[in-house]
Amino acid sequence: MFAKPKILLSWLALLLSFASLFLSSWIILPPPNMFLLTLAVGAPEISPWLLLLNLLSLLLSLFYIHRHKLQRLACIFSLIGLLICGWVLVNIPLTQMQMDEAMKQGLGANYLEQIPVQVSAEMQTHPFNLVNSFKGIALSKTRHQKDILFATPAEVPLKMEVYQPPEVGKYPAVVVIYGGAWQYGNPHANSEFNQYLANRGYTVFAIDYRHAPKYQFPTQLDDVRTALNFIRKHATEYEADPERIVLLGRSAGAHLAMLAAYQPDAPHIRGVVDYYGPVNLTEGYKTPPVPDPINTRVVLKTFLGGSLEELPNQYQIASPINYLTHPLPPTLLIYGSRDHLVEARFGRQMYERLHDSGNTAVFLEIPWAEHAFDAVFNGVSNQLALYYTERFLAWALFKQ
Template sequence: MISRINHFREVFTLLALLLSGVGLFLSSWIVIPAPIFSLLPLGVGVPELSPWLVVLNAIAFGTTQGAIAFGVSLLGGRNSWLQRLTLGVTLVGLFLSLLPLVQLPATDKKMAVAMRDALGADYLKAIPHQMQSQLRLHPFILADAFRGIPRDEVRYTPNIQFAAPDRVPLTLDIYRPLQVGQYPAIVIVYGGGWQSGSPSAHSDFSRYMARRGYTVFAIAYRHAPRYQFPAQLDDVRAALTFIQQHATEYETDITRIALLGRSAGGHLAMLAAYQPDALPVRAVVNYYGPFNLTQGYKEPPKPDPLNVRAVLEAFLGGSPDERPEQYVQASPISYVTRPLPPTLLVHGSRDHIVEVRFAQNMYKRLCATGSTAILLEIPWAEHAFDSIFHGPSNQLALYYTERFLAWVLK
């Protein structure tokens, strides 16, 4: 009988150790940067799944405690070294998994202050009541982190061709509210290192914003290395021209258009909005996109899982020494010499593709020119954090992004 009890206790302890080990391995990516590209999804996704990890680590803790209590109560002996090790591993994993949630209230307060400082203490009062009623009620909703942000029904029209440069068909997808009307527009430019991606990326966000009273255009552009800069900028400008020409057909108020992009798309959105001869847009939103390509090339992140120098060379046709003018012309910071459209920058402090210091410098430059600018930093977030739409980072970003857009497109 005693041997069976011993065997059961060992199995229970090993189960607790397995759960603890998995929890610690996953939770460690909240603080450890991904050294290579294949591990980048862990660095990006794990912090955004931290509420699930808290549950996993809590289960591991309970299992470990159960194993310890079971061993003591049935055998009357001391806890084994394996049980003590398991308990220690569990506590470390639980501590790491709690980090994003613990930092969330202070981060929210800083973001609220940044919004008020840029837009005014009463900026929310300037937003029409109809738009205010559509906004998320809280910066973070724990239930949404588990069940997902509710998916809304909208009118979806995909694959509308807007241009064919060099015989390459470029298309856009349109998301509109269910009710026919005239709406402010958000033009979305996807990321992918200027080399990959499609308008269908981040469709949850596009649907979410359409349901809240916007016509959302998700546009395509030609990819490097076959097509190098300025082809991508030309394509974004072509899309804006097409939208203006078909504004009535697609229920768009052309006097209320904002550009929003992620990563390489955020870079292109800023470039398009900041050109001296830019088509008029009310605002630009840049999620973790690059700003100074020359400096980014000369000072790559450490670690560098994407190999940013190779990406930039494919986009611009060489290094800054070989193509200095291209790098200057392709850097949004080069155009910050005059007041520019209101700009929202959203960046993770742990970004190892485009480091947050570049966003901080861009923010300072924009403010120095008298431009309305806001920088929202998320301490635990990596590049592409909003790939997990219901994660803590994107919930915060979404809460303030929709308020910024409602204020600027009111």
């Protein structure tokens, strides 16, 4: 009578142990396509949850699987999953120490002392909070305006979203540029991040731009520059300080943020934050990642209108790394060691070039992180990135 439920529980325990290992394995496995890339992005970010899942599957295997061979197999699955997830969590303190040192090396050993006390008091107190991994990072109410038209180039309406602190005032501005291989996306992306910053005393402008393949470079750069002109012109209306602006972008958006800030005729920009952005399109085309889930060369050809052999000058003009001939705004670069779209070596190369040319720069590398790691707002990597991004923004925009 009770045999069937026991058999069912036994097979469920085995299935759970396999599923938990499968999900955990993408913390270390390279993703060969876009579907598996999604798993590779998310797995390390939810590693505390996966750790519990592997622990649960281990306990169920011990209690409910009575066939010795199946029990041993299920336990092995669960233990391997636990080790993989544990690798992420165990490495957090060392990564935090390395990031602390990189910030001090780039901004000065006393950079935190330059941030007003009232600003520091609003920032996250720890680089990683395990409770936040489960509960989520607390978000408070802010003022939010949508569908603000800032330009209509070629009769294409370009709009932005504005996130403002709850109280009326005058605040430094963070201009956020979304990613999406220059082909897709919208200003509503990463809205939790924008809301978080607005609640901490920034006016956040999330801007739009036209997409490839219909619109190719430099159209996207032109749109970003148009948005910046609009923001400066209408700064008072949105309670923003036009003399205190930082550009922050992700992936393709980070590429555009750097290009816009590094132009010789760029308006005054206090800093640039680059989340895993392409910086050297020439080298990116020559040596794409392996595996290459997004097909890098096709993306670049779509964006620039042709191959490197056909348009070598266009690739050079579109590469932020080629604009280090004059003083540039301080730059924070954050990359994942396991990024299979924009490899961390490019971010490191950009940092070294900036440093060698006498510009202020900080390079932070997260050992387990994939591209777009901050898609999980309360994830392990985003907690670290957010902690140091807050400090960079405060240093660049509030320093005394």
